Amino acid sequence: MAAAPRLQSVTLRFCGVGSAPQQRLQQQPRGQAACGQRRQHSAVTAVAAPVAPGPAAPTSPYAVEMQAAVDAVRLASWLCEAVQVELKSGQWTDKEDSSPVTIADYGAQALVAWSLKRTFPNVPLSLVAEEDAIELREPENLATVSAITQHVNAALAREHPQATPLTGAEVLDLIDCGDSAGGGVGRHWVLDPIDGTRGFVGMRQYAVCLGLLDAGEVVLGVLGCPNLPQYAISEDDCDEGQAGRSFSDETIGSMFVAAKGQGAYTGSVFGGMPTQRIFCNDTVSPAEARYMESFEKRHSNHTLSQAIADEVGIVLPSLKLDSQAKYGALSRGDAGIFMRFPDLVYREKIWDHAAGVIILQEAGAVITDAAGNPLDFSLGRHFPWLHGGIVAATPSLHAKIMAALRKIYAEQGEPQQPAAP
Numbered sequence: 001m002a003a004a005p006r007l008q009s010v011t012l013r014f015c016g017v018g019s020a021p022q023q024r025l026q027q028q029p030r031g032q033a034a035c036g037q038r039r040q041h042s043a044v045t046a047v048a049a050p051v052a053p054g055p056a057a058p059t060s061p062y063a064v065e066m067q068a069a070v071d072a073v074r075l076a077s078w079l080c081e082a083v084q085v086e087l088k089s090g091q092w093t094d095k096e097d098s099s100p101v102t103i104a105d106y107g108a109q110a111l112v113a114w115s116l117k118r119t120f121p122n123v124p125l126s127l128v129a130e131e132d133a134i135e136l137r138e139p140e141n142l143a144t145v146s147a148i149t150q151h152v153n154a155a156l157a158r159e160h161p162q163a164t165p166l167t168g169a170e171v172l173d174l175i176d177c178g179d180s181a182g183g184g185v186g187r188h189w190v191l192d193p194i195d196g197t198r199g200f201v202g203m204r205q206y207a208v209c210l211g212l213l214d215a216g217e218v219v220l221g222v223l224g225c226p227n228l229p230q231y232a233i234s235e236d237d238c239d240e241g242q243a244g245r246s247f248s249d250e251t252i253g254s255m256f257v258a259a260k261g262q263g264a265y266t267g268s269v270f271g272g273m274p275t276q277r278i279f280c281n282d283t284v285s286p287a288e289a290r291y292m293e294s295f296e297k298r299h300s301n302h303t304l305s306q307a308i309a310d311e312v313g314i315v316l317p318s319l320k321l322d323s324q325a326k327y328g329a330l331s332r333g334d335a336g337i338f339m340r341f342p343d344l345v346y347r348e349k350i351w352d353h354a355a356g357v358i359i360l361q362e363a364g365a366v367i368t369d370a371a372g373n374p375l376d377f378s379l380g381r382h383f384p385w386l387h388g389g390i391v392a393a394t395p396s397l398h399a400k401i402m403a404a405l406r407k408i409y410a411e412q413g414e415p416q417q418p419a420a421p
């Protein structure tokens with residue numbers, strides 16, 4: 001729970017929802033959101049001085065793709081924030097897997113596809129993305145399509161006023177661009193238009209996640225985290241409903257970018273190209289370390305992560321937050337460890353990890369499955385079974401976590417994962 005003085009300021013900021021968000025959405029030109037109005041917060045740890053020229057220097061490999069990805073993620077992030085302002089409980093449907101999907105998931109996917117096609121008009125778009133428009137094409141979903149299209153066109157009018165507004169049919173076709181099978185040959189964009197949809201509807205954390213696969217390897221990643229503070233987060237920032245305060249606070253809203261061999265960087269999600277170099281902090285001892293895990297208990301076994309933490313000597317409680325915002329926060333040193341232990345029958349999707357993994361790697365973290373294997377993105381839209389889950393951490397803490405995990409498995413018995421499909 002937040003301390004009393006903080007609760008007061010949170011209450012005040014909630015009062016602003018409805019007017020303040022509109023100000024941010026309508027009055028602040030792109031690039032100014034990070035400026036001014038900074039309050040005192042604990043600094044992001046392990047952040048080096050800004051490094052010029054940053055990840056999109058014209059001579060850098062993947063520079064054009066990086067700028068394209070940042071533009072696409074920012075455009076989608078504007079839509080997400082606009083929808084979250086309006087989101088009322090119950091304004092989402094349940095897909096077959098019973099995960100909530102909002103109009104923002106669809107709208108963000110359409111905008112990213114539109115943006116990539118605009119930047120690369122002569123290259124066929126191969127996009128491995130979470131959503132599809134099959135249900136939206138049912139006649140009873142006409143009103144939903146209309147709402148998505150309105151939000152898509154509002155974001156376009158803001159960022160690309162010269163663009164012709166899209167029709168509902170065009171929006172549906174853009175969403176359906178995301179059906180690529182991916183794989184280890186050629187280039188494929190990998191998109192989770194909203195990772196952490198439950199966090200999005202719960203006014204917690206979420207992320208727009210875009211990665212680029214080249215010959216089966218993630219070579220570029222961008223995370224847009226409109227609700228993630230630009231300062232180091234604490235438990236207070238993870239409480240249910242806390243993210244709603246972001247709309248009137250210019251220190252909220254982070255972007256993370258990385259390209260292979262070029263380092264990881266952060267900045268404002270509504271600013272320019274992020275240029276602040278970040279590193280995960282490998283000097284933290286277990287006694288000082290924090291670990292992060294899913295907010296949703298059903299996504300990860302919190303009992304196992306607590307047992308590992310106890311074994312390693314971690315005393316601080318975990319930070320529980322949704323989405324790949326965790327990968328961004330780990331990359332800049334807010335915590336030292338991320339653990340994810342889903343049900344053994346759950347098959348992970350590549351869009352839930354692609355962008356975050358390259359950012360983590362470029363920040364100096366180690367990320368493996370629970371058996372210590374690297375994550376292989378070359379095998380299609382899903383991973384084959386990851387052995388027991390995912391562990392990401394600073395190098396020294398990763399080694400300690402893996403040793404603790406092996407000890408616990410030796411005592412309790414190895415988890416019996418189904419054979420690879």
Ligand SMILES: Nc1ncnc2c1ncn2[C@@H]1O[C@H](COP(=O)(O)O)[C@@H](OP(=O)(O)O)[C@H]1O
Binds near residue numbers: 195295349352
């Ligand atoms: N039963 C389950 N176990 C593990 N992960 C699950 C799950 N059900 C859904 N997920 C995935 O967990 C993601 C959110 O991750 P996190 O737990 O880190 O917030 C979801 O992304 P979406 O919100 O994009 O659907 C979804 O892909």
Ligand SMILES: [Mg+2]
Binds near residue numbers: 099130197
């Ligand atoms: Mg989903």
Ligand SMILES: [Mg+2]
Binds near residue numbers: 192
């Ligand atoms: Mg996801």
Ligand SMILES: [Mg+2]
Binds near residue numbers: 105130192193196197
């Ligand atoms: Mg998603």
